[in-house]
Amino acid sequence: MDISNYLYLSVILFTIGALGVLIRRNAIVIFMCIELMLNASNLALVTFSRIHGNLDGQVASFFTMVVAACEVVVGLAIIVTIYRSRRSASVDDASLLKN
């Protein structure tokens, strides 16, 4: 099977994520979309490392996972605080700061 398909898949996943951020309202879901984009990048990295036959890409993907994990921690913390004070996780409700 042609390895470039993995690239196509990663691009598709990234696009889905990028668009998902635009169309979903729930902060959690948006954040999941972002995670999806990160994983798409991971897929791309791994694929490329396969193509180039060196391990840099795979190492990088591990870094990414760790970083993603950190983001999850902080992100959820923030989202939860917002939820607690507003009783809503919709990002559209959080629009006091504008103009």
Added chain:
Amino acid sequence: MRTSSHLVYLIALPLFSSALLLLLGRIADKWGHLLATLVSASTFGIGVSEFVAMHSHTGANRAATQKLFEWISVGNLKVDASLLLDQLSICFVLLITGVGTLIHIYSIAYMDHDKDRRRFFAYLNFFIAAMLLLVLGDSYLNLYVGWEGVGLASYLLIGFWNQNPVYAVAAKKAFVANRVGDLGLSLAIMISFAQFGTVSFTGVKAGAPHASPAALTAIGAMLLLAAAGKSAQFPLQSWLGDAMAGPTPVSALIHAATMVTAGVYLITRSNFIFDASSTARILVVSVGVITLLFGAIVGTAKDDIKKALAASTMSQIGYMILATGLGPVGYAFAIMHLLTHGFFKAGMFLGAGSVMHGMDDEVNMRKYGGLAKLMPITAVTFGLGYLAILGVPPFAGFYSKDKIIETAFNQGGGKGIILGGAALLGAMITAFYMTRVVVLTFAGARRWKDGSHPHESSVLMWGPMVILALGSVASGFLLSMGSSLVNWLQPVVNASNATGGKELMKPLVVSLLALAVVILGAGYAIVKYRTVPEIAPEQVSVFTKAARKDLYQDVFNNAVLVKPGTILTAGLVATDHNVIDGAVRFVGWVISEVSDVLRKIQNGYVRSYALTMLVGVFIGAVILWVVTA
């Protein structure tokens, strides 16, 4: 050409004393007028001594110069503050200082009651200084300084009683009209500099032969414009009538004898320009003719004695301008008429002043009448001046005016006929309105209120009148005896190449003709004004109406200049605020509108922020693609 070291005092003395009187203020009230008169007299003394000195020399050495200091020297423009006294300027020096002194004396009494007499005399001295600078400057630029100086003096003196708005306006009008003339003079100076690289009389004279006719005509026209402004010639004549707002001695000195004749001086001084450009000469004679008739006609309808005399001044100067336009031969006659006119017109103005003095400053001649008995001296002196202006032999006017008419005829051809005819016609009308003045004022029944007590003025006032009267009797004869003045001026106006033109008529014929028309005009006036209504009749001919309105000159000026000017000004003021400043404000408005749009885009929704980012990425991708592909 010799150098003299005294010329400067002619200007410095009166200038200094006027500055002194102005700076000292009230302290000088006691003796201010005396100092001024003394200074004026002493300038006359200097003038006479210089005149004598000139006689002691011959040829080119008659003219004297004095370099004071280097005034302006930039690039090839070099103008020294230096004076030139030659045969032409000495005539004026004597006239200015002589008549000036007489009028100083006269004013001592005339302005006696005025608490600002000192200021008046300061102005008079200032005028003397400026006028002398005008005639003594050795370059057009020096002349220009005096030129504007006398304008200022005239402005100050016309507006001497400027608490009266009408007088203030009259002063302003005079200054502005003069400025239009000055515009002409300054342009003439610029053209000469561009042409000859110099603005001195000698330099321009030397260069004139090499210049293009067009340039010479341009210079001539501009000089004529200047002359018109200063000498109240058509089309800039309108200010002279209003200028009578000034105290009568001023009218006598500035607006009859001296300043208003500066135009004649300018043209005579620039004879080398006009000799070289026939077109310019045509313009000059046209202006002269138009004005001499214009003034005469206006004069026929004026009831204000001073305005009537002013109109006659305008007309007489018309004669002089006409003469200057008649080529080399004419200059001398122009100057001669200028001098005689200086005597008789000044004399008549002083007479008018003395009448007003006796009549509580009443100026309307219809309220005079039969004053001859009560003011004999005034009446006699005035009468002599009257005979002189009419040109009755052997009085002064006869010599000067007839010469001009004669020369006009001798131009030959249709031109000669027209000019000469116009001059004759002018003489007739002059006879008419002057007779009218005399009759209304001194003859006939008394028409003044019982309240006023006409009386002869003090010796301080009639003394000068007598002297001037003598001048108006004798000056003409003296000046023309052995055509002394002509020969005297010959080096300046080089009338040597003056062909008298082939005589159309014998001089005697011309004189008889002139005398005839004069008698005609005078006779008609005597008949017409046997009885005079105290109030000017309303139902009069259109002709008279026009004349009373100065032939609608002010109406015209208002319609053509003042009104549009006012509208234009208002329009520009609005433009400045709305259009020019408005443009700037508009830019500001646009920016703030855009800013407002941006503000709305910043809508607070995190998802739309993400969208803008994504859009940014796409646009970036597109640009990148366009550039690389």
Added chain:
Amino acid sequence: MNLLTLTIILPLVGVLALAVAPRENTKAIKLIALFTSVITLISSLLMLTKYKFGVSGFQLVTSHSWFKVFNINYAIGIDGLALVLILLTTVLVPIVIVGGWNESENGRWSVKTFYALILILETFMVGEFAATDVFLFYVIFEAMLIPVYFLIGGFGRGDRAAAALKFLLYSLFGGLLMLAAVIGIFVVSLHQGPGSFDVTTLSHLKISHNTQDWLFLGFFIAFAIKAPLFPFHTWLPGAARSATPGTSILVLGVLDKVGTYGMIRFCLTLFPEASKTFAPYIIVLSLFSIIYGAFLAIGQKDLNSLIAFTSISHFGFIILGIFAMTSQGITGATLYMVNHGFSTAALFLVGGWMIQRRKSSQIADFGGLQRITPVMAWCFFIAGMSALALPGLSSFVSEFLVLIGTFTRYPAAAVIGTVGIVLAALYVLILVQRALHGPLQEGNEDIPDLNRREKFAIAPVIIALVFLGFYPKPAIHIIDPMTSQVMAQASMSDPTPLAGK
């Protein structure tokens, strides 16, 4: 220390002295300020002893490295142009202080602040004219706006804040355009050797036509706004209405001269080709200024804005003379800068006193002053006469030089410009008639005449006007070498007389 530097920093010393002076003792503060300005005047006069007359090029030069990477120096020096303008500045400042003795009283801030600002401004003004380093010039060009901004906004009348802001914005905008041009010419110099901001070095650069045009415009527009030239003038009337008389004198009398100064110093010498290219258009604009300014002056109801518009007309003459590019034109224009400084000073001083006495700046509120306050009226009249360039007063010489210098190259322009002298007569005489003549307006009965201090302030101005009118030679003698140098650098020469003998 170099006398020039001394003259520049002396006012700052005065500022320090002010800083320690007690805030309440306004008399002491004023005296300190006056004393400082007089000392500055003296030191600027001492420069005359060191100055070599009849020599072109900069003198009393000093240069210290300031900003090494860009080869920027604190480089100063004076030639005729700079010298006369510096003298104008140092003469006017004491006059302003004496003349406006009390105008600092009812400001937003303390009297101390007022005089500190005035002295700082003096330093900047002298430094501006002395700067021979384009960057230094630019820096001062912008920096000197700040004290003026606070002088107008803090001590002015009426809608002072808005006026101050408008003034600042116009100038800063022009300044930014100039900054672009300054950078541009520096980069050009970088391409042709070690980069430099020294005006003499820059004047020897070879700059392509296209580049010249753009750089020229950058400088010119900045100066045109400053000058102010139609149509960049709309900031001026507001500023003149709001500023105190003293500030107006410094702004119109000196500050705006920076514009015309720059046109000669930078536009003509650095971009001769571009100057020739644009000269016709600029001359048209300057003619517009002359006529337009005069008409608007006629149309004004407010005394201060009337004076402002007369200045616009006069600046038109100055710029006309500069871009006629004849020796008479440039010398006349430079002389005009000085004379305009004095005549504007006279107008604003006396006008200010009239307004202060009458508590109104509406011309209609005056009238009949000639009778009750003869001295003040006379001073105002003389100022007006110098505004209409009456012969015998200094402005005549300069105006005549400008016109005759223009005529030899652009006759038509000179003719149109000459119309301006008639309009000048109109606006001055209408003003004089309404304000001084006629019957006494009610409300003016008890207006006092000038007191001794005021006479003392106005006297030197009038003396200068008269003296330079009769004997302009000293000034011309200083200016002329500069003119010939500029003409040489622009490779221009006077037209020869048409009718050769």
Added chain:
Amino acid sequence: MLTSPALDYNLLAPILIILGGALLGVLVEGFVGRTYRARIQLVLALASVAVAFGWVVSIRADVSQSAAVDSVSIDGGGLFLQGTILVLAFVALLFFSQNDHFAPQASALPGSAEEAQALSAGVQMTEIYPLVLFAISGMLLFPVAHDLITLFVALEVLSIPLYIITGLARRRRLLSQEAALKYFLLGAYSSAFFLFGAAFLYGFSGSLSLGQIRTAAAAPGANHIFLFLGVLFISVGLLFKVGAVPFHSWTPDVYQGAPTPVTGFMAACTKVAAFGAMFRIFIVAFSSIQNDWRPVFVAISIVTMAGGAIAVIVQRDVKRTLAYSSITHAGFLLAGAIALSKAGLTSMMFYLVAYGFATIGAFGIVTLVRDSTGEVSDIDRWAGLAKKSPGVATAFALFLMSFGGIPLTAGFIAKFSIFTAVYATGNIAILVVGVLSSAIALFFYLRVVLIMFFKEPTDDTVTVAVPSFLVSSGIVICFVATLVLGVYPNLLFNLANTMTTLVP
């Protein structure tokens, strides 16, 4: 036999010191009583920053590419930027010392009983200090990182702590939390782009090291689609951090919502780090294809300059105003950065310093202007501030002048040098737009000055809190720096000019 990779701890020390300080801070949180905590944390933070700075100074001359096995490159430019970050961070930290900026208990509900209780107990969060230190460590790493993974890690290390402290404002907590949310979501979004770009660059070059990427990019006939996608996406992450249009939307909201001292800190320091990284990446990796990507960046810098300047006109909130002005400055800096010349780098570095001081100072002053409910950021209520406290008003005016680039302020020198560098590369368009947008922005700054100096104080007037010693010294430092660098730029500019070495 295996050889462990050699690390040059001497060169990495600054970063490690800060990290160490952060970890100590965490321990302090755990083990020190509440009474002393705040003070100790502050001292600890300031101390570690100072020490780190000292270390940077000591190694200023060093140049190395193998400090950490080719993934960190120590050189003049990097060290200068690190020094800048540390100095600015130090000054910014001074403003943290006021104890009433941060929520007493981030977890407590706004307006809840426990919050009230915590407030009354005078509790305050001291975790911010370690968090700030962590952020600083990331910032120090960012401009010296030499491969994409290090870059990514550094980016996250500097971002994540900022997300948190953004949400810790003591007052208007809803706004603060919202700001945190927006910052976090958009930040994560942008870093996802960054990572994706990194992946493609890896795919293009087969390596994550900038050096390798350059060689690959310089090589003819390479598959440039990957390269360009990589460049574009990587740039998204960087442009987001510097707040360039159109990746700027978060800036106003976050700057307004975050606690003011934090805003000052991140406005100044983040830009330094991000621009440093950007310049390094582009000159080291992508300089060979600059003609391809420059148009994009010219466009971006133009819209950034103009957009920021225009948008600020109608703003009424001081903090938002400063946010927009920071956007405009990002545009100017970008113009300098993409000049890719020595002059460009020098002027950019000087600009960052000048801008940093002015920004921190300005936000510092915002912390002082208050009413009963806390800081007042509504400009119209600053009317007549000059009457109440001339000093503060003058300082703020000076900072605004510096933003506007009025001569004799550091901002002017910075702008001048940037423009010169840009013009030298022949890019007139940027110069013209730059000049015009400065003019527009100036209009606004001067209006603010006008309000402070020439408007009469209103009735709902504000008071100026008496600043503590640290705070006032912070303002003074910024004031002096802005003035001195403006009057005598040699001091810094010559240094910057000598420290423009960048190892390939």
